[in-house]
Amino acid sequence: xxxxxxxxxxxxxxxxxxxxxxxxxxxxxxxxxxxxxxxxxxxxxxxxxxxxxxxxxxxxxxxxxxxxxxxxxxxxxxxxxxxxxxxxxxxxxxxxxxxxxxxxxxxxxxxxxxxxxxxxxxxxxxxxxxxxxxxxxxxxxxxxxxxxxxxxxxxxxxxxxxxxxxxxxxxxxxxxxxxxxxxxxxxxxxxxxxxxxxxxxxxxxxxxxxxxxxxxxxxxxxxxxxxxxxxxxxxxxxxxxxxxxxxxxxxxxxxxxxxxxxxxxxxxxxxxxxxxxxxxxxxxxxxxxxxxxxxxxxxxxxxxxxxxxxxxxxxxxxxxxxxxxxxxxxxxxxxxxxxxxxxxxxxxxxx
Amino acid sequence: xxxxxxxxxxxxxxxxxxxxxxxxxxxxxxxxxxxxxxxxxxxxxxxxxxxxxxxxxxxxxxxxxxxxxxxxxxxxxxxxxxxxxxxxxxxxxxxxxxxxxxxxxxxxxxxxxxxxxxxxxxxxxxxxxxxxxxxxxxxxxxxxxxxxxxxxxxxxxxxxxxxxxxxxxxxxxxxxxxxxxxxxxxxxxxxxxxxxxxxxxxxxxxxxxxxxxxxxxxxxxxxxxxxxxxxxxxxxxxxxxxxxxxxxxxxxxxxxxxxxxxxxxxxxxxxxxxxxxxxxxxxxxxxxxxxxxxxxxxxxxxxxxxxxxxxxxxxxxxxxxxxxxxxxxxxxxxxxxxxxxxxxxxxxxxx
Numbered sequence: 142x143x144x145x146x147x148x149x150x151x152x153x154x155x156x157x158x159x160x161x162x163x164x165x166x167x168x169x170x171x172x173x174x175x176x177x178x179x180x181x182x183x184x185x186x187x188x189x190x191x192x193x194x195x196x197x198x199x200x201x202x203x204x205x206x207x208x209x210x211x212x213x214x215x216x217x218x219x220x221x222x223x224x225x226x227x228x229x230x231x232x233x234x235x236x237x238x239x240x241x242x243x244x245x246x247x248x249x250x251x252x253x254x255x256x257x258x259x260x261x262x263x264x265x266x267x268x269x270x271x272x273x274x275x276x277x278x279x280x281x282x283x284x285x286x287x288x289x290x291x292x293x294x295x296x297x298x299x300x301x302x303x304x305x306x307x308x309x310x311x312x313x314x315x316x317x318x319x320x321x322x323x324x325x326x327x328x329x330x331x332x333x334x335x336x337x338x339x340x341x342x343x344x345x346x347x348x349x350x351x352x353x354x355x356x357x358x359x360x361x362x363x364x365x366x367x368x369x370x371x372x373x374x375x376x377x378x379x380x381x382x383x384x385x386x387x388x389x390x391x392x393x394x395x396x397x398x399x400x401x402x403x404x405x406x407x408x409x410x411x412x413x414x415x416x417x418x419x420x421x422x423x424x425x426x427x428x429x430x431x432x433x434x435x436x437x438x439x440x441x442x443x444x445x446x447x448x449x450x451x452x453x454x455x456x457x458x459x460x461x462x463x464x465x466x467x468x469x470x471x472x473x474x475x476x477x478x479x480x481x482x483x484x485x486x487x488x489x490x491x492x
Numbered sequence: 493x494x495x496x497x498x499x500x501x502x503x504x505x506x507x508x509x510x511x512x513x514x515x516x517x518x519x520x521x522x523x524x525x526x527x528x529x530x531x532x533x534x535x536x537x538x539x540x541x542x543x544x545x546x547x548x549x550x551x552x553x554x555x556x557x558x559x560x561x562x563x564x565x566x567x568x569x570x571x572x573x574x575x576x577x578x579x580x581x582x583x584x585x586x587x588x589x590x591x592x593x594x595x596x597x598x599x600x601x602x603x604x605x606x607x608x609x610x611x612x613x614x615x616x617x618x619x620x621x622x623x624x625x626x627x628x629x630x631x632x633x634x635x636x637x638x639x640x641x642x643x644x645x646x647x648x649x650x651x652x653x654x655x656x657x658x659x660x661x662x663x664x665x666x667x668x669x670x671x672x673x674x675x676x677x678x679x680x681x682x683x684x685x686x687x688x689x690x691x692x693x694x695x696x697x698x699x700x701x702x703x704x705x706x707x708x709x710x711x712x713x714x715x716x717x718x719x720x721x722x723x724x725x726x727x728x729x730x731x732x733x734x735x736x737x738x739x740x741x742x743x744x745x746x747x748x749x750x751x752x753x754x755x756x757x758x759x760x761x762x763x764x765x766x767x768x769x770x771x772x773x774x775x776x777x778x779x780x781x782x783x784x785x786x787x788x789x790x791x792x793x794x795x796x797x798x799x800x801x802x803x804x805x806x807x808x809x810x811x812x813x814x815x816x817x818x819x820x821x822x823x824x825x826x827x828x829x830x831x832x833x834x835x836x837x838x839x840x841x842x843x
Contacts, residue, residue, distance in 0.1 A: 316670070325744065328791070348744055440695075
């Protein structure tokens with residue numbers, strides 16, 4: 142490419158699309174033209190990016206043609222169909238869906254952790270991981286680089302916005318139904334109050350937690366839990382890493398939290414882990430519970446980094462570490478990581 | 493004791509006291525006199541137990557005298573002072589506080605798991621574990637009896653009512669402050685809306701999760717996290733069991749949930765684990781995610797058993813198992829376990 146590269150944002154009108162346009166307006170501008178693309182249904186909408194009103198055009202071969210990089214923020218089936226079309230036309234596709242994450246010919250990239258993987262992309266497609274993996278991988282990746290990861294056990298506290306606007310609306314409606322009540326102390330009273338307002342979730346989320354996200358996988362696992370294992374192994378280049386994940390949805394609008402138990406190849410101390418985390422790119426260490434310093438979704442939402450607190454060495458294993466990690470599932474967990482990958486591709490092309 | 497034994501309920505006017513009186517009214521009646529005792533501040537109140545209006549009397553040496561069994565549902569410092577007074581007078585004390593849980597001369601009892609430990613009580617005191625330990629130990633204990641537990645990693649999702657009425661009120665007030673709003677997507681907006689209405693918690697709980705419960709212990713651990721380790725080891729008789737716990741508070745009124753990663757001495761399958769859990773006393777197996785069957789606090793609240801779902805064998809370790817467990821923190825997690833211990837003491841005395 143000559144001059145500044147052209148970027149296509151495919152899925153510009155969705156929730157992650159909105160955050161993407163915001164981030165593009167905030168970041169140092171490396172782009173020439175930015176095209177906004179969406180389904181024919183929302184084409185014609187005007188959205189602001191870099192301070193310029195831009196009309197959204199429909200997703201077609203024509204609208205993709207000539208884009209140097211395309212960020213796909215669309216459902217799996219749309220990515221599966223259209224990413225190869227764009228790639229065949231010479232566009233580097235950065236795909237946020239699950240469609241290509243497990244493909245051995247598609248690198249799965251988190252720039253702070255495995256930027257080198259970007260160099261080999263035989264299909265002209267780069268995948269961005271799922272939001273829960275992205276919530277923990279920057280912190281865990283930094284520790285792995287220093288101490289060598291041996292195993293992971295994680296339990297998530299997932300926000301509703303990773304189920305889209307529909308998930309957010311369902312939680313708001315449910316909270317309105319249970320606010321100003323004495324609910325939550327008798328069997329079934331929350332179920333009755335919420336009725337059929339469960340939205341995209343299999344059970345009420347107001348005054349509740351729901352140990353399920355994704356679709357059923359093999360042997361009782363959910364697709365989200367299996368995805369964390371597969372994606373973590375691929376990003377860290379540890380194909381045999383033992384990973385056990387339990388995914389739980391909580392009544393939080395935006396920002397995923399993860400409780401992490403990690404075992405390493407060598408002894409670790411809180412002091413050494415702090416040293417690594419305090420200087421890791423993309424990580425904020427916020428860890429002094431005696432003064433109330435630990436990350437919570439309410440404090441982390443809207444920010445870019447992965448926040449880490451509650452760092453403790455396992456009392457029964459000098460190679461084990463516990464941490465509590467929070468990351469905005471719409472920013473680093475989706476839009477930001479895709480933009481970072483796109484920017485890295487642009488930098489490489491102009492180098 | 494001759495005839496039916498006399499029971500004293502110390503702390504009858506508190507939240508756990510209320511549930512205790514409810515349970516005593518529902519259970520097969522093994523008691524003669526039931527005395528209701530509380531602080532001088534609330535003495536004189538009348539409460540109903542077994543359908544009889546009973547006046548609450550102040551906690552004194554006199555009011556304890558002659559009680560065969562006393563259930564203490566009071567703060568640590570009240571137990572520390574008064575339990576030995578009652579015990580010295582010949583009363584068997586069942587203590588729900590943390591004051592005696594670690595005392596080697598005080599058995600720590602969960603009747604479904606280690607009823608035998610009741611027989612040896614040199615101080616005439618029996619302790620009941622903390623609510624988070626009680627949420628998981630009946631299920632984990634049943635699996636241990638069959639497969640031999642080798643290690644535990646647990647992350648909790650703790651309800652606010654284990655911080656008493658003050659915790660419940662704080663959550664209700666916060667939910668009213670954020671209901672009907674668009675809060676939860678910008679940094680600090682939940683903090684600003686909640687203001688100083690955080691109640692007994694170190695951060696807002698509406699639209700949030702807070703990775704802290706208890707008071708600071710050594711090396712970054714919370715007292716709750718250390719308690720789960722110490723109590724689990726003592727109850728299971730496994731003094732060297734590796735236990736790593738992370739305690740997180742969630743916006744749920746009542747019922748604790750725990751994500752459990754357990755490793756055993758031998759290979760385990762989901763089928764064998766299901767077999768054990770389906771027949772374990774005090775356990776309800778509720779595990780078919782494809783049809784939406786997994787426990788959630790909204791469904792479990794108000795019930796006695798420990799509910800278990802999301803049973804999965806670790807994909808990387810044939811001896812590892814993941815489960816998600818829910819238990820009502822005011823019932824089995826507090827009042828019910830103390831009543832069960834008291835009933836076991838009464839049965840033994842009358843045998």
